Amino acid sequence: MSNTELASALETDALTSELRAVLGRLVRRLRREHRFPLTQASVLAVLEQEGPLSISELAAIESVRPQSMSQTIAELEADGLVTRRPDPDDGRRTRIAATAFGRITLEADRAARDGWLSGKVQALSAEEQETLREAVRLMARLADGS
Amino acid sequence: MSNTELASALETDALTSELRAVLGRLVRRLRREHRFPLTQASVLAVLEQEGPLSISELAAIESVRPQSMSQTIAELEADGLVTRRPDPDDGRRTRIAATAFGRITLEADRAARDGWLSGKVQALSAEEQETLREAVRLMARLADGS
DNA sequence: TATTGTTATACTCTATAACTATA
DNA sequence: TATAGTTATAGAGTATAACAATA
Structure with missing residues (x-):
């Protein structure tokens, strides 16, 4: 590996570490702002947008196991937020x-x-919002890719 | 609110929803790739970089309560990964x-x-990596800001 | 046999409350 | 009094294993 390649790899590693760290902090921060659990809110939002879906379909969308989704739906149903x-x-x-x-x-x-x-x-500038929008697409590729 | 402002607000809401969704998927994906727990790995990485730190300092860095960090450190110590x-x-x-x-x-x-x-x-292009780098800075502001 | 879903169980992660020890 | 840390307890979120019902 050349010095240039090494420097590039180290920068990528630093970026990776920082990405991982900020993901954790942002998720925790988001969780603290809740009224009801983050996962339930996420599922409810999908259902509102996409209409009636099966457990398996919801599990695939959220990248969780069907068993986990089954539990989440049971909780939402117990609270009267969804019907089956x-x-x-x-x-x-x-x-x-x-x-x-x-x-x-x-x-x-x-x-x-x-x-x-x-x-x-909204407090971000238009350019910053565009950067974030592109990054969301990139992160989706990272999360969902093989 | 004007039509233009309304359209802008709707776009921001969509961006927000997508950001929240992708954060969840990426964290879950990262968790599935683990050898040992994500939080423990994160703390260990900080300790390796920053040298000896107190429980409170670590809690502040990770944006968790000192009680939570105390528990994490107890687990790391039980496994012989850190000393106090x-x-x-x-x-x-x-x-x-x-x-x-x-x-x-x-x-x-x-x-x-x-x-x-x-x-x-690393599979991302140089431009994409730069976008991600900027987005990490933006997300840090979102996570850590008031 | 394959797919859909459930139940049981356990582990990770974090929080609040109540406490002890030191400054 | 204020700060650092611990213990106890609870809840969110997810996983694997074992199972039943339907295709």
């Missing part, structure tokens, strides 16, 4: 949908939590 | 340091975990 209906075409599947109460709760949570982050994001 | 020595100047403080075994273990973990992420980051 049998899929008319496939007896194995369940169609999960947000309730009206779920949508209202999500909106209230957004005002508190995303509200905090949205405010922060 | 009384601070000679302040009887209340403890100086936490990485052991030789801790440094070796961290290196092995990096090969597996940061190795995975580093490889991903």
